[in-house]
Amino acid sequence: MNGFWIILVGSLVACSCALLGAFLILRRMAMVGDAIAHAVLPGIVIAFLISGSRASLPVLIGAAITGMLTTVLIELLNKKGGLQEDASIGISFTFLFAIGVILISAFTGHVDLDQDCVLNGQIDYLPLDIGSIVFLGQSIPRSVWTILPTFLIILGFVGIGFKGLRLTTFDNEFAAAIGVNVALLHYLLMGAVSLTTVVSFEAVGAILVVAFLVIPPSAAYLVTHKLKPMLVLSCVIGILSAVGGYYLAVFLDSSTAACMAVVSGLIFFSIFVFGKIKSVFN
Amino acid sequence: MAIFEFLSFDDPGTQIVTIGTVILGAVASIIGCFTFLQKRALIGDAISHSVLPGICLAFILSGTKNPYYMLIGAFISGWLSVILSDWITRTSKIKADTSIAIVLSFFFAIGMMMLSIIQHSGNVNQAGLHHFLFGKAAAIIKEDVVMFLYVAAIALVIIIVYFRAFKLYIFDIEFAKSIGLPVKWLDFLLTTLAVLAIALGIRAVGVVMMSALLIGPAAAASFWTGNLKKMLLISAIVGSLAGFFGAMISYMRPQMPTGPWIIIVLSVIAFTSIVMGTEKGVLHKWRKRQAFKNKVLRENILKIFYHLGENQEDFLQPRTLQELIERRAYNKNEILKGLNQLKSKHWVDQTESNHWALTKQGNIESAKLIRLHRLWEVYLSEHLNIAADHVHDDAEAIEHILTPKLQARLESVLKGRTTDPHDKAIPNLNKMDK
Numbered sequence: 001m002n003g004f005w006i007i008l009v010g011s012l013v014a015c016s017c018a019l020l021g022a023f024l025i026l027r028r029m030a031m032v033g034d035a036i037a038h039a040v041l042p043g044i045v046i047a048f049l050i051s052g053s054r055a056s057l058p059v060l061i062g063a064a065i066t067g068m069l070t071t072v073l074i075e076l077l078n079k080k081g082g083l084q085e086d087a088s089i090g091i092s093f094t095f096l097f098a099i100g101v102i103l104i105s106a107f108t109g110h111v112d113l114d115q116d117c118v119l120n121g122q123i124d125y126l127p128l129d130i131g132s133i134v135f136l137g138q139s140i141p142r143s144v145w146t147i148l149p150t151f152l153i154i155l156g157f158v159g160i161g162f163k164g165l166r167l168t169t170f171d172n173e174f175a176a177a178i179g180v181n182v183a184l185l186h187y188l189l190m191g192a193v194s195l196t197t198v199v200s201f202e203a204v205g206a207i208l209v210v211a212f213l214v215i216p217p218s219a220a221y222l223v224t225h226k227l228k229p230m231l232v233l234s235c236v237i238g239i240l241s242a243v244g245g246y247y248l249a250v251f252l253d254s255s256t257a258a259c260m261a262v263v264s265g266l267i268f269f270s271i272f273v274f275g276k277i278k279s280v281f282n
Numbered sequence: 283m284a285i286f287e288f289l290s291f292d293d294p295g296t297q298i299v300t301i302g303t304v305i306l307g308a309v310a311s312i313i314g315c316f317t318f319l320q321k322r323a324l325i326g327d328a329i330s331h332s333v334l335p336g337i338c339l340a341f342i343l344s345g346t347k348n349p350y351y352m353l354i355g356a357f358i359s360g361w362l363s364v365i366l367s368d369w370i371t372r373t374s375k376i377k378a379d380t381s382i383a384i385v386l387s388f389f390f391a392i393g394m395m396m397l398s399i400i401q402h403s404g405n406v407n408q409a410g411l412h413h414f415l416f417g418k419a420a421a422i423i424k425e426d427v428v429m430f431l432y433v434a435a436i437a438l439v440i441i442i443v444y445f446r447a448f449k450l451y452i453f454d455i456e457f458a459k460s461i462g463l464p465v466k467w468l469d470f471l472l473t474t475l476a477v478l479a480i481a482l483g484i485r486a487v488g489v490v491m492m493s494a495l496l497i498g499p500a501a502a503a504s505f506w507t508g509n510l511k512k513m514l515l516i517s518a519i520v521g522s523l524a525g526f527f528g529a530m531i532s533y534m535r536p537q538m539p540t541g542p543w544i545i546i547v548l549s550v551i552a553f554t555s556i557v558m559g560t561e562k563g564v565l566h567k568w569r570k571r572q573a574f575k576n577k578v579l580r581e582n583i584l585k586i587f588y589h590l591g592e593n594q595e596d597f598l599q600p601r602t603l604q605e606l607i608e609r610r611a612y613n614k615n616e617i618l619k620g621l622n623q624l625k626s627k628h629w630v631d632q633t634e635s636n637h638w639a640l641t642k643q644g645n646i647e648s649a650k651l652i653r654l655h656r657l658w659e660v661y662l663s664e665h666l667n668i669a670a671d672h673v674h675d676d677a678e679a680i681e682h683i684l685t686p687k688l689q690a691r692l693e694s695v696l697k698g699r700t701t702d703p704h705d706k707a708i709p710n711l712n713k714m715d716k
Binding site for chain 2: 025028029030031033034077080081082083084086087089090091094095097098099101102105106208210211213214215218221222249252253254255257258259261262264265268269272275276
């Protein structure tokens with residue numbers, strides 16, 4: 001049963017990330033996603049220090065706010081400060097991430113978080129989750145209760161906002177011209193990315209979230225041009241990575257989150273190389 | 283106090299750590315300038331995350347934490363990440379930023395997977411390997427510093443030998459190509475240097491935040507100077523300061539990872555530079571804008587005096603604030619601000635509490651401005667065939683920024699003109715009594 005929960009959590013994280021990541025890569029915002037995934041850390045720690053519990057509502061809100069702040073900070077450095085865009089991204093998120101790591105180190109003992117958990121997540125310890133809730137005779141790990149609703153929220157957001165998101169992704173100016181609230185959608189998307197990274201963070205850590213955000217949608221993008229099939233395929237690849245990663249981790253006795261990300265990378269490169277071989281024969 | 287103990291450098295270990303981090307900070311920052319100017323900050327991020335599997339593999343294969351094996355491992359996997367992300371970008375529809383993010387997270391995941399395997403393997407030597415994630419300056423030993431020195435010397439020699447070529451390549455790649463510079467070789471060298479700098483820097487800063495040591499000092503320096511040599515110098519100073527600080531923190535708080543502290547110091551310096559920098563800092567730009575606004579305000583007030591004087595054929599007569607305000611859409615405070623500035627230049631005098639008059643010098647200055655304005659109007663209407671009723675706004679804008687050189691050209695082209703397109707007299711400065 002433990003394996004089932006790990007794969008379930010991994011798959012839900014992968015699908016939430018894949019749905020949003022598809023829009024990020026099409027909007028050329030892959031690195032902004034990377035930045036947000038790092039920058040939510042101080043928000044998580046501060047909210048945690050105040051509220052005293054992990055994965056509570058204050059933590060979600062705190063982290064979502066820092067996630068949005070990152071995009072604001074990047075814009076500020078870039079537009080008002082006149083710093084080139086790549087450097088603005090590079091400085092903003094390392095700065096915020098550094099604050100987060102320092103806070104964690106300073107409050108080790110008070111905080112139920114450590115440096116390892118920042119990078120690897122806690123998916124391996126899922127079955128030991130203290131907050132498990134018993135439902136229909138099954139003890140369900142607490143992570144499932146945070147990640148499942150998040151996935152449903154993301155699914156709802158992408159489902160309801162699909163037309164607007166598609167329009168703003170492919171032709172932002174046209175979308176603005178016909179009255180779509182471009183800025184609102186942008187910040188909603190950033191907020192959704194923040195929310196997802198915060199929730200996924202607990203399971204897979206800060207940097208591997210980036211793998212889930214970027215790699216499955218990119219692999220799907222290599223296969224199809226159409227947005228809807230791309231979204232579906234991203235989720236399928238994400239789930240395959242979660243399943244494959246779990247067994248790889250068991251086999252190698254290694255970090256599950258890292259193995260899931262490695263498998264997604266292997267799927268990407270298989271598709272990539274297969275495409276190259278195919279084009280050679282054609 | 284721990285800080286004084288540190289600053290006394292009594293402990294030989296502390297000396298070595300400090301020398302090591304300072305060298306490393308300086309070298310990484312110098313190389314970072316090139317990365318920054320090439321706008322490749324994000325590929326730096328990819329490289330720094332990607333050196334992790336190389337380090338782990340070097341450890342697995344050698345079983346030791348020998349700095350040379352680690353450097354070689356880091357170097358190879360760092361370079362591999364650049365090649366891979368370039369390959370993806372070049373041969374598929376995936377864009378550069380996405381391919382960087384793919385390679386970064388994939389390599390980092392492989393690294394974390396290996397690290398976890400090593401940690402579970404129970405190898406006694408593995409203790410401290412995780413310091414490569416967030417950096418630990420205190421772990422630097424004499425052997426490492428010797429290696430830093432070698433690498434730093436090689437890097438500096440390459441930079442000095444290729445300085446002019448790098449400069450051309452970065453600032454004008456088309457020109458560099460046209461004069462036959464080996465751009466591919468230069469690109470290879472610069473990438474190699476960046477990978478080297480990162481492979482060195484992770485000892486103190488860690489793979490997660492290493493890209494910031496490359497970019498932060500360069501970004502800060504770019505706000506203080508536009509000259510490449512000066513920029514290299516400033517960023518080297520900033521980088522060594524950050525390295526020094528890292529060593530200090532590592533001494534005072536041994537439990538703390540040093541990387542984040544170094545990055546905080548760098549970020550604060552960078553943010554300060556963005557605001558205060560004398561080359562393109564926010565405050566500097568704001569001051570320049572204010573100075574220009576004030577100049578325009580003063581010049582416009584001088585012109586109001588001239589226009590009033592022209593109507594009544596008495597330029598030096600005192601005017602009330604009300605008279606001045608009626609001519610132009612300025613409010614009372616603005617006009618007063620401008621008048622006070624003119625007063626301190628002795629171009630305007632306050633004759634009574636509410637009366638202001640041009641001085642002789644002020645009159646000449648106002649005539650100069652009007653002359654320029656009207657000459658420009660003549661030029662536009664006669665030489666560029668713009669209708670007379672369209673030339674005023676353009677002249678209004680240009681009169682504040684015309685350089686003396688352009689003014690001289692205008693004078694010589696339009697010699698002998700006495701009226702503007704609206705049939706108003708162009709003031710003749712020679713006829714004015716000084």
